[in-house]
Amino acid sequence: MKMSELKLPEGVRIHEAKSAGQLAQDLARDVAALLADRLARAERASLVVSGGSTPVPFFQALSLAELDWSRVDVTLADERWVPEGDPASNTTLVRRHLLRNRAASARYLPLKQPGETPEQGLAAVREVLSELTRPIEVLVLGMGNDGHTASLFPDAPELLEALAAGTPAPVAAMTPASQPQRRVTLTYPILGEARHTLLHLKGHDKLETLARALAHPGEVAEMPIRAFLKPGLAVYWSP
Numbered sequence: 001m002k003m004s005e006l007k008l009p010e011g012v013r014i015h016e017a018k019s020a021g022q023l024a025q026d027l028a029r030d031v032a033a034l035l036a037d038r039l040a041r042a043e044r045a046s047l048v049v050s051g052g053s054t055p056v057p058f059f060q061a062l063s064l065a066e067l068d069w070s071r072v073d074v075t076l077a078d079e080r081w082v083p084e085g086d087p088a089s090n091t092t093l094v095r096r097h098l099l100r101n102r103a104a105s106a107r108y109l110p111l112k113q114p115g116e117t118p119e120q121g122l123a124a125v126r127e128v129l130s131e132l133t134r135p136i137e138v139l140v141l142g143m144g145n146d147g148h149t150a151s152l153f154p155d156a157p158e159l160l161e162a163l164a165a166g167t168p169a170p171v172a173a174m175t176p177a178s179q180p181q182r183r184v185t186l187t188y189p190i191l192g193e194a195r196h197t198l199l200h201l202k203g204h205d206k207l208e209t210l211a212r213a214l215a216h217p218g219e220v221a222e223m224p225i226r227a228f229l230k231p232g233l234a235v236y237w238s239p
């Protein structure tokens with residue numbers, strides 16, 4: 001299917017590029033402009049990014065952006081509960097590809113804290129997150145082909161609570177049966193309040209998944225990405 005065949009809700013914007021490299025450049029330019037705009041009016045701004053394989057070229061491009069990075073808070077939408085240095089660690093990915101060049105001076109707030117399990121570390125994660133400038137200025141999400149975003153997985157027993165609008169906790173421990181690692185994720189109330197949400201997708205499979213998500217918008221627990229398919233969202237896609 002083609003991007004133009006998607007039935008998008010009103011207020012959802014699409015940006016398509018011919019290659020993943022070009023898309024990464026476009027996304028980095030737009031994210032940097034949004035952050036610069038906020039920094040012109042406020043002391044600090046926050047950027048929340050996702051892990052996985054898609055964002056690597058975007059991180060590399062964004063790390064070169066001319067911004068006063070010392071006034072930018074950076075954290076992740078979700079993290080795998082593994083030590084830093086582990087190949088599955090999103091923090092390792094962000095340190096390696098984003099927090100370098102000009103972006104080296106950003107303030108990074110790691111979601112992985114001491115503790116054998118996410119439950120044991122959760123109080124420390126909440127403490128770290130209390131430093132995050134809110135609301136989030138720019139949220140960059142990814143999506144899995146099961147319809148998850150951040151670590152809001154359809155098969156996580158904790159999903160409904162993490163999605164609930166009234167959940168007071170900004171972060172939740174998640175134990176989806178489909179995933180090898182336990183995880184922590186920002187919850188819907190904090191993610192949903194972001195001023196700008198950008199969904200970064202690569203490949204035709206992701207387009208098919210997005211089409212499925214758009215077909216039945218109400219069933220959020222089945223495909224949690226649906227919670228974010230609302231006016232103001234910008235979808236960035238390349239083959």
Ligand SMILES: O=C(O)[C@H](O)[C@@H](O)[C@H](O)[C@H](O)COP(=O)(O)O
Binds near residue numbers: 054055
């Ligand atoms: O840490 C993670 O796993 C994520 O934040 C996750 O939500 C990711 O964005 C999607 O799984 C897409 O991942 P890919 O980019 O690897 O397809």
